[in-house]
Amino acid sequence: MKKIEAIIKPFKLDDVKETLSGLGIKGMTVTEVRGFGRQKGHTEIYRGAEYVVDFLPKIKVEVVVPDNQVPEVVESIRKAANTGKIGDGKIFVIPVEECVRIRTGESGEQAL
Amino acid sequence: MVLSRLPGLLRRLKTLRQEYVDACLNDVPGLISAQAYAQTVLQHLANALGDGSVSRERWCLAAVGGFGRGELSFASDLDLLFVHHQKLPATIEEIVRELTYGLWDAGFEVGHSTASFSHILRLVREDFSVLTNCLEAQFVAGDRALYDQWRESFLEGFGANGRRRFMRVLQGYCEGRLRRYGESSYILEPHVKEGGGGLRDMHTIRWIAMVFRGNPSPDALRECGWLTAEEKLWLDQAYDFLWRVRLQLHRMTQRRQDQLLFGEQEQMAGRLGFMESEHGSAVEAFMRHYYRQSARIRRITAFVLERARESQRRTPSPGPKRRILPGPFLLEGRHLQFLEPDLVGKDPRLLMTCFREAARHGAHFHHQAGSVIRENLGLWKPSMGEDPRVVRQFFEILLHPQQAFDVLKVMLETGFLQTFLPEFAPLRYRVQYDVYHLYTVDEHLLRTVRELHRMEREKDEDPRLPGLCDIFVPLENRRILYLAALLHDVGKGNGKGHAARGALMVRTTGARLGLLPEETDLLSFLVEHHLLLAETALKRDLMDEKPVTACAFKIGDREKLRMLYLLTIADSRATGPGAWNTWKASLLRELYAKVDHVLCRGNGKGEDLRRRSEESQARVLRLAQEDPRIEKIRAWLDRVSYRYLASQEPESMLIHYGMEQRVDRETVVLETRQAEGGLWQITLAVQDRPGLFALITGVLWLRGLNILSADIYTRPYGVALDVLMVEGLPDPLHAQELWERIRADLVEALHDRTGLDARLAAKKRPSILHQRTLPKKEDRVVIDEDASDFHTVIEVYTWDRPGVLHAVTQTLYENRVSIRLAKISTPGAQVADVFYVTDLGGSKLGSSQSGDRIREALLECLARV
Numbered sequence: 001m002k003k004i005e006a007i008i009k010p011f012k013l014d015d016v017k018e019t020l021s022g023l024g025i026k027g028m029t030v031t032e033v034r035g036f037g038r039q040k041g042h043t044e045i046y047r048g049a050e051y052v053v054d055f056l057p058k059i060k061v062e063v064v065v066p067d068n069q070v071p072e073v074v075e076s077i078r079k080a081a082n083t084g085k086i087g088d089g090k091i092f093v094i095p096v097e098e099c100v101r102i103r104t105g106e107s108g109e110q111a112l
Numbered sequence: 113m114v115l116s117r118l119p120g121l122l123r124r125l126k127t128l129r130q131e132y133v134d135a136c137l138n139d140v141p142g143l144i145s146a147q148a149y150a151q152t153v154l155q156h157l158a159n160a161l162g163d164g165s166v167s168r169e170r171w172c173l174a175a176v177g178g179f180g181r182g183e184l185s186f187a188s189d190l191d192l193l194f195v196h197h198q199k200l201p202a203t204i205e206e207i208v209r210e211l212t213y214g215l216w217d218a219g220f221e222v223g224h225s226t227a228s229f230s231h232i233l234r235l236v237r238e239d240f241s242v243l244t245n246c247l248e249a250q251f252v253a254g255d256r257a258l259y260d261q262w263r264e265s266f267l268e269g270f271g272a273n274g275r276r277r278f279m280r281v282l283q284g285y286c287e288g289r290l291r292r293y294g295e296s297s298y299i300l301e302p303h304v305k306e307g308g309g310g311l312r313d314m315h316t317i318r319w320i321a322m323v324f325r326g327n328p329s330p331d332a333l334r335e336c337g338w339l340t341a342e343e344k345l346w347l348d349q350a351y352d353f354l355w356r357v358r359l360q361l362h363r364m365t366q367r368r369q370d371q372l373l374f375g376e377q378e379q380m381a382g383r384l385g386f387m388e389s390e391h392g393s394a395v396e397a398f399m400r401h402y403y404r405q406s407a408r409i410r411r412i413t414a415f416v417l418e419r420a421r422e423s424q425r426r427t428p429s430p431g432p433k434r435r436i437l438p439g440p441f442l443l444e445g446r447h448l449q450f451l452e453p454d455l456v457g458k459d460p461r462l463l464m465t466c467f468r469e470a471a472r473h474g475a476h477f478h479h480q481a482g483s484v485i486r487e488n489l490g491l492w493k494p495s496m497g498e499d500p501r502v503v504r505q506f507f508e509i510l511l512h513p514q515q516a517f518d519v520l521k522v523m524l525e526t527g528f529l530q531t532f533l534p535e536f537a538p539l540r541y542r543v544q545y546d547v548y549h550l551y552t553v554d555e556h557l558l559r560t561v562r563e564l565h566r567m568e569r570e571k572d573e574d575p576r577l578p579g580l581c582d583i584f585v586p587l588e589n590r591r592i593l594y595l596a597a598l599l600h601d602v603g604k605g606n607g608k609g610h611a612a613r614g615a616l617m618v619r620t621t622g623a624r625l626g627l628l629p630e631e632t633d634l635l636s637f638l639v640e641h642h643l644l645l646a647e648t649a650l651k652r653d654l655m656d657e658k659p660v661t662a663c664a665f666k667i668g669d670r671e672k673l674r675m676l677y678l679l680t681i682a683d684s685r686a687t688g689p690g691a692w693n694t695w696k697a698s699l700l701r702e703l704y705a706k707v708d709h710v711l712c713r714g715n716g717k718g719e720d721l722r723r724r725s726e727e728s729q730a731r732v733l734r735l736a737q738e739d740p741r742i743e744k745i746r747a748w749l750d751r752v753s754y755r756y757l758a759s760q761e762p763e764s765m766l767i768h769y770g771m772e773q774r775v776d777r778e779t780v781v782l783e784t785r786q787a788e789g790g791l792w793q794i795t796l797a798v799q800d801r802p803g804l805f806a807l808i809t810g811v812l813w814l815r816g817l818n819i820l821s822a823d824i825y826t827r828p829y830g831v832a833l834d835v836l837m838v839e840g841l842p843d844p845l846h847a848q849e850l851w852e853r854i855r856a857d858l859v860e861a862l863h864d865r866t867g868l869d870a871r872l873a874a875k876k877r878p879s880i881l882h883q884r885t886l887p888k889k890e891d892r893v894v895i896d897e898d899a900s901d902f903h904t905v906i907e908v909y910t911w912d913r914p915g916v917l918h919a920v921t922q923t924l925y926e927n928r929v930s931i932r933l934a935k936i937s938t939p940g941a942q943v944a945d946v947f948y949v950t951d952l953g954g955s956k957l958g959s960s961q962s963g964d965r966i967r968e969a970l971l972e973c974l975a976r977v
Binding site: 002024026067070071074075085086093104106110 | 217219221367368369845880881882
């Protein structure tokens with residue numbers, strides 16, 4: 001199992017959600033986040049200390065899938081979230097040790 | 113627990129599903145299995161819920177979607193719809209929860225909805241997917257009267273207006289689906305359910321039958337004449353085949369995957385019992401069958417849609433304009449049909465006239481015309497195909513600027529084309545199993561004709577190839593060019609050498625069509641050499657006179673060259689996106705100009721290399737007149753090679769001179785220039801050393817660049833100047849940063865290779881993201897001593913994978929081979945690398961032993977990558 005964490009532009013959420021449903025992904029978690037990457041925020045000085053004012057709003061989508069589905073999920077998110085401009089976001093793939101469905105106690109891939 | 117029989121039900125369903133999964137380990141009958149399973153599941157559900165322990169009042173449970181249709185894979189969703197009166201009774205809520213949770217926990221995917229009677233009727237009006245989901249339903253449990261009432265009210269919504277609305281939305285739905293699943297990737301790896309000609313097309317037919325006839329079975333459409341008995345039979349067979357494929361696909365992937373990927377296609381061919389034969393591999397036979405079946409479904413679906421739309425014309429209105437055309441044919445609006453179909457029996461040549469009329473008037477074929485054509489194909493006699501009037505009509509269609517493709521396509525689909533040109537029969541749906549050839553051979557041939565028409569019609573449509581349509585103007589044998597486009601791959605399907613085989617075959621065609629002997633010769637010539645220009649442009653050094661004069665010698669005159677050039681472009685453009693790009697266009701344009709130049713001079717000889725280099729020396733010096741370094745430049749020009757002088761532009765040479773002066777100080781001097789399209793030219797000046805090129809390929813690959821060609825010039829004073837053409841910048845917005853990083857990488861690697869090697873090894877480690885299987889062909893290495901006067905030419909063919917070019921260049925370096933020029937093309941996951949090489953002393957490799965040694969080393973290295 002792998003967790004796929006995608007940071008995307010907020011207005012791309014619908015496209016990403018639609019393409020993931022098309023792949024038969026049954027569930028996902030979405031969070032509003034703020035951050036910056038290469039596009040940076042801009043830096044300001046306040047009382048002598050330098051700090052970054054502009055964390056840009058992004059959406060984080062998290063899905064956990066069996067290993068063999070990782071390539072198509074990553075590729076689909078990339079296609080759906082791509083505008084070709086700076087700030088399109090990033091996709092991380094993280095190993096998942098275990099997964100438990102709370103109601104039933106099932107574990108492993110069948111609990112996905 | 114309200115449902116006392118739930119545990120038993122779940123146990124039985126799980127056993128049932130497991131038996132289904134086990135059975136599908138082997139090929140099983142498709143549709144029957146899907147229906148039997150769905151029926152049994154429904155029965156179990158009905159028994160468990162309808163035993164009297166639960167009240168049946170005020171609610172009912174219906175199977176909808178695929179379950180309602182009565183066709184399920186073991187991996188399918190179970191679509192359930194609970195309908196209730198006004199307020200949901202609490203006990204029913206319990207039932208819904210227990211049942212759906214129970215099914216989930218048993219590993220079934222449940223698509224369930226609970227809605228009141230009026231709510232579901234409203235949903236159906238508002239949401240097309242809910243509507244189609246509910247079109248086919250079956251009663252499972254609860255209040256039967258409520259269910260019947262719901263169905264009645266639901267179907268009442270399809271009066272004249274309801275149908276019209278339904279057809280309008282359905283049209284948009286079908287178009288959207290085909291747009292999404294009609295992309296090139298879905299052509300090679302079709303989607304069994306949603307793709308064109310997939311299961312969904314059959315569902316569409318059933319929806320139409322339901323809405324118009326109140327009965328989803330295609331039999332209902334046959335009764336009202338919307339489907340012929342033959343079409344119905346084809347539909348049933350094709351649908352059953354798709355279900356067989358789908359069940360095996362779900363079994364192999366262990367999940368509901370409906371796209372038939374390359375990795376599964378080969379296994380599938382084996383599981384369904386397809387065999388290798390002299391006509392091709394098992395997987396090609398399987399895919400050919402698949403395309404044939406899905407094309408049938410697609411075509412019949414289009415007919416049914418058309419008939420449904422036609423039935424909605426309001427009869428009292430005057431209707432579209434009607435005209436009688438000679439034949440006689442009836443042109444009604446844009447639809448053409450036979451006015452007296454019986455006449456075709458007396459003279460089947462009317463069939464060709466029908467197609468000709470369609471081309472002349474830009475008409476669509478009425479479905480009646482389609483049936484008449486198919487029914488009368490058997491009456492066609494070979495002698496009719498030789499009738500000059502018929503042949504004239506055929507050429508009129510083939511040469512029609514706007515309609516040729518559409519009409520030929522119908523000729524192909526109705527089977528008329530292969531009746532008229534029997535050469536076409538073996539090409540129907542013939543698959544070439546790779547990612548390069550996007551279309552089946554028959555489709556590709558038609559598309560080649562279409563591309564030719566486009567090139568002739570549209571002025572300078574392609575900025576890469578200015579003035580294409582002007583080349584057409586002086587063509588005397590235009591009709592032979594178009595015929596060659598239609599027939600150029602006619603020899604495919606019996607192993608290597610299709611061009612030569614095709615050239616023989618078209619001689620018979622020419623004789624049959626009554627072409628003049630010189631026309632037949634020309635046709636045969638074009639078919640035989642349709643790959644010549646592309647092969648030469650992509651794999652030979654165009655600065656070298658030898659391949660250029662060899663082309664000129666083979667082609668012989670300028671008109672033939674023009675025709676071959678046009679045919680080559682049309683052929684490439686009709687092959688697929690992997691076969692046509694800016695790079696190939698510019699190489700072809702260059703070769704065309706050079707061959708034309710040789711033919712123009714008429715003596716069949718190239719220019720003298722020495723004279724050409726002297727001319728370019730003079731031009732460089734003229735450019736540098738004001739330059740204080742002019743004397744040094746003059747001395748430099750005397751030391752560089754003829755090949756360099758003959759192949760580079762004078763402006764570039766001055767830049768190169770400047771770069772070489774900086775090598776001592778800067779180690780790596782790098783200049784870049786953006787070329788057309790997404791291509792970039794990189795020029796590098798470095799102190800030469802063995803293995804330098806392998807090092808450069810390694811660095812560029814690490815940075816994600818794709819090398820298309822490399823010219824390598826080694827100066828007598830120990831400097832190497834490499835001119836590379838690359839594509840695929842990962843981040844075109846930050847090109848400058850990339851060049852700086854590449855320069856830094858090179859400086860570091862020249863100083864110490866260990867860092868580079870470690871990074872190369874790391875990048876080669878398999879990533880979880882790249883596990884796609886693609887069709888592979890055997891690796892091949894060809895060593896040619898005759899292609900060039902000064903170099904040995906090594907051609908390496910393999911499949912594309914990370915770092916393959918670096919591995920090949922590294923192996924050449926380890927075998928003491930010096931690369932002078934490289935041309936790399938990657939047509940659809942296959943790699944063709946061509947190297948012009950010498951030994952370290954600058955001579956041809958010469959002996960066959962060293963050739964064999966290098967071939968073995970290369971093959972061995974390819975096996976390792």
